[in-house]
Amino acid sequence: xxxxxxxxxxxxxxxxxxxxxxxxxxxxxxxxxxxxxxxxxxxxxxxxxxxxxxxxxxxxxxxxxxxxxxxxxxxxxxxxxxxxxxxxxxxxxxxxxxxxxxxxxxxxxxxxxxxxxxxxxxxxxxxxxxxxxxxxxxxxxxxxxxxxxxxxxxxxxxxxxxxxxxxxxxxxxxxxxxx
Amino acid sequence: xxxxxxxxxxxxxxxxxxxxxxxxxxxxxxxxxxxxxxxxxxxxxxxxxxxxxxxxxxxxxxxxxxxxxxxxxxxxxxxxxxxxxxxxxxxxxxxxxxxxxxxxxxxxxxxxxxxxxxxxxxxxxxxxxxxxxxxxxxxxxxxxxxxxxxxxxxxxxxxxxxxxxxxxxxxxxxxxxxxxxxxxxxxxxxxxxxxxxxxxxxxxxxxxxxxxxxxxxxxxxxxxxxxxxxxxxxxxxxxxxxxxxxxxxxxxxxxxxxxxxxxxxxxxxxxxxxxxxxxxxxxxxxxxxxxxxxxxxxxxxxxxxxxxxxxxxxxxxxxxxxxxxxxxxxxxxxxxxxxxxxxxxxxxxxxxxxxxxxxxxxxxxxxxxxxxxxxxxxxxxxxxxxxxxxxxxxxxxxxxxxxxxxxxxxxxxxxxxxxxxxxxxxxxxxxxxxxxxxxxxxxxxxxxxxxxxxxxxxxxxxxxxxxxxxxxxxxxxxxxxxxxxxxxxxxxxx
Numbered sequence: 076x077x078x079x080x081x082x083x084x085x086x087x088x089x090x091x092x093x094x095x096x097x098x099x100x101x102x103x104x105x106x107x108x109x110x111x112x113x114x115x116x117x118x119x120x121x122x123x124x125x126x127x128x129x130x131x132x133x134x135x136x137x138x139x140x141x142x143x144x145x146x147x148x149x150x151x152x153x154x155x156x157x158x159x160x161x162x163x164x165x166x167x168x169x170x171x172x173x174x175x176x177x178x179x180x181x182x183x184x185x186x187x188x189x190x191x192x193x194x195x196x197x198x199x200x201x202x203x204x205x206x207x208x209x210x211x212x213x214x215x216x217x218x219x220x221x222x223x224x225x226x227x228x229x230x231x232x233x234x235x236x237x238x239x240x241x242x243x244x245x246x247x248x249x250x251x252x253x254x
Numbered sequence: 255x256x257x258x259x260x261x262x263x264x265x266x267x268x269x270x271x272x273x274x275x276x277x278x279x280x281x282x283x284x285x286x287x288x289x290x291x292x293x294x295x296x297x298x299x300x301x302x303x304x305x306x307x308x309x310x311x312x313x314x315x316x317x318x319x320x321x322x323x324x325x326x327x328x329x330x331x332x333x334x335x336x337x338x339x340x341x342x343x344x345x346x347x348x349x350x351x352x353x354x355x356x357x358x359x360x361x362x363x364x365x366x367x368x369x370x371x372x373x374x375x376x377x378x379x380x381x382x383x384x385x386x387x388x389x390x391x392x393x394x395x396x397x398x399x400x401x402x403x404x405x406x407x408x409x410x411x412x413x414x415x416x417x418x419x420x421x422x423x424x425x426x427x428x429x430x431x432x433x434x435x436x437x438x439x440x441x442x443x444x445x446x447x448x449x450x451x452x453x454x455x456x457x458x459x460x461x462x463x464x465x466x467x468x469x470x471x472x473x474x475x476x477x478x479x480x481x482x483x484x485x486x487x488x489x490x491x492x493x494x495x496x497x498x499x500x501x502x503x504x505x506x507x508x509x510x511x512x513x514x515x516x517x518x519x520x521x522x523x524x525x526x527x528x529x530x531x532x533x534x535x536x537x538x539x540x541x542x543x544x545x546x547x548x549x550x551x552x553x554x555x556x557x558x559x560x561x562x563x564x565x566x567x568x569x570x571x572x573x574x575x576x577x578x579x580x581x582x583x584x585x586x587x588x589x590x591x592x593x594x595x596x597x598x599x600x601x602x603x604x605x606x607x608x609x610x611x612x613x614x615x616x617x618x619x620x621x622x623x624x625x626x627x628x629x630x631x632x633x634x635x636x637x638x639x640x641x642x643x644x645x646x647x648x649x650x651x652x653x654x655x656x657x658x659x660x661x662x663x664x665x666x667x668x669x670x671x672x673x674x675x676x677x678x679x680x681x682x683x684x685x686x687x688x689x690x691x692x693x694x695x696x697x698x699x700x701x702x703x704x705x706x707x708x709x710x711x712x713x714x715x716x717x718x719x720x721x722x723x724x725x726x727x728x729x730x731x732x733x734x735x736x737x738x739x740x741x742x743x744x745x746x747x748x
Contacts, residue, residue, distance in 0.1 A: 199352065209352065
C-alpha cells in the first residue's frame, strides 16, 4: 500500500511537471526566431565597369590584396577596398586570399608602408553599399561583395576562370548573422 | 371736289444743314431706331476689337510668363545645380573619411543628374536655331565637365588629393567656366525674349487703351449725335406739319374764295338789275347752285377728314354689289367728268361677288380717285375704271379690285411714299398751280382701310397713274347671315 501511494505520487508529480512545462513553453512558441539561411554565399571580387580585367588568378589576387601590385594592365592605379575588421567578408579575404589573420595583415601593411614594399594601402568602408559605390566611382578600385549585394554598377571578375555563380568557385562567405 | 388733290409739295426746309435735314426728313419714320441701331453696331464692332486686343494682351502675358519667367527660373535652377555638382565634389576634398567622401560623391552625381534633366527640358522647349545651338553646346560642355569631375572624384576617393586638385585646375575650371558662359548666354536669350514680349504686351496695352478711349469717344459722339438728330427730326416734323397746315388753310381759303367770288358776282349782277329775262336768271341760279354745292363738298371733305382722324366716324357696313358702288360714283361724278370733256372707259366683270362696306364711304373714296384723275390728266381726257376679281395669294383668298387709271402727268418716284400723307402736295402739282387741300388720297386710304381693304398706286411720270382699291369679298356664310337678318338690322357698325 505505501508502495502504491508512492507510485501514484510519482505519477502525479510527473503529470504536473509536464503540464507546467507545457504552460511555460506556450507563450514562447509565437516568438520563435525565423529559420535562418544557413547556406554559404559566394564572395565576388568586384572592379569598375571601365576596368578591362575579366579574370584574376588566386595568386594575382593575393598580390593585389597584399598591396604588392600597384597598377592594372591599362595603367590605372589599383585602389584596394576593404570592409571594416570583424566583417565575415573581410575574414574570408584574409583567410582565403591573403592567407593571414587580422593581426598579420595589419602588420604586413605597417611594415610594407614603412619599407616601401607595399605600394597601395587599403581604403576601409563600413558597408557593402559603400564598397559598391566606391568601386563604381573609382575606375582602378577592387573590392569584394556577397553575390546578393551585386548590381549593375560594378563588375564581378572571374577567379581562376570561375565566376561567382559557377560551380567550384573558391571564395565562400558564411551567412550574415541576424541581429 | 377741289380739295382732293394729293400731289402737293412738301415745304422747302431751310436751315444750317439742309442736306442733313433732307436726310433726316427722309428717314424720319425710322430715325431714332435707325440711329440707335447704328450706334449699337459701331460700339459692338469697336468693342470686339478691344476684346480682341485684351485677349491678345493676355495671351502675350501668359507667353511671357511661360517662356521667359519660367525659363529664367529654370536657368536659375540649372545654375544652382551646376554649382552644387562642383561644390559637392569639393566637399569630398575636405575629409579623409571614405564613407563621407562617397556621400559627397552621391550628392554631386544627384546634382549633375538634375542638370542633365534641365538641359534636356530646355532643348525640348526651344525652337529657334540659335537657342538649340546654345543648348547643345551647353550639353556638350557639361558632359566635358562631368568627365573631369569623375576623374577628380576618383582621385579624391583614391586619396590623391593633390592629383584631384591638379585635375580640377587643369580641366575642371575651364570646362566649368564654359558651362557657366553657356548658362549666361541662355539667360541672356531669355532676358532678350522677355524684353521683346514685354514690349509687345506694353504696345498691345497702349493700343487697347487708345481703342477704349476711341470706343468711349465714338459712343459719346454717336449718342450725342443721335439725341441731337432725333430732337432735330422731331422739330422738323413739327415745323413741317405747321407749314402743311398753313398751306392747307391757304388752299382751303382759295378753294372757298373762287366759288364765293362767282356767287358774289352773280348776286351783284342780280341786285344791280343787270340780269334780265327768265333764261338768264335760270343760268345765274344754276351757277350759284353749282358753286354752293362745290363749297358744301369742300366743307364735307374737311369734316370727313377731321372725323376720320379723330376716329369719330362710324361706317355702316352691309353687303354691297360692285355695280351699286359704281352707279353711285358715276352719278356723283357725271357732271364733273362730262363738264371737263372726259371719256370714261368702264369695264366691270360680270358676276362679281358682293363686298362688305359703307356705300357712301366707298363712293366717296372712288370719287376722290376720279376727281384726281380729272385734275391731273392734262390733255389726255381719258379715265379708265375697271372692277375685277383678284386673287390676293394670301389666306384671305380673293378680293375685289376697283382701279382708276389716267394717262396724265404721273407721280415722281421720290414722292410716292408721301402721297397718302394728309396735306401732302407734290412739287410739280404746286408748280402747275393745280388747286387742292392734300386730303383726298389720305381720306381715300383711310376709308379703304376702314372697309378692311387697301388702296395702292402704280405710277410713272408723264405716262399716268393707276390707283387700285381692293376690298375683301363677302363669304357665302356672311351673305346668308346678312340676308337672314335683313328683316332686322343687316348692318355692321364699325
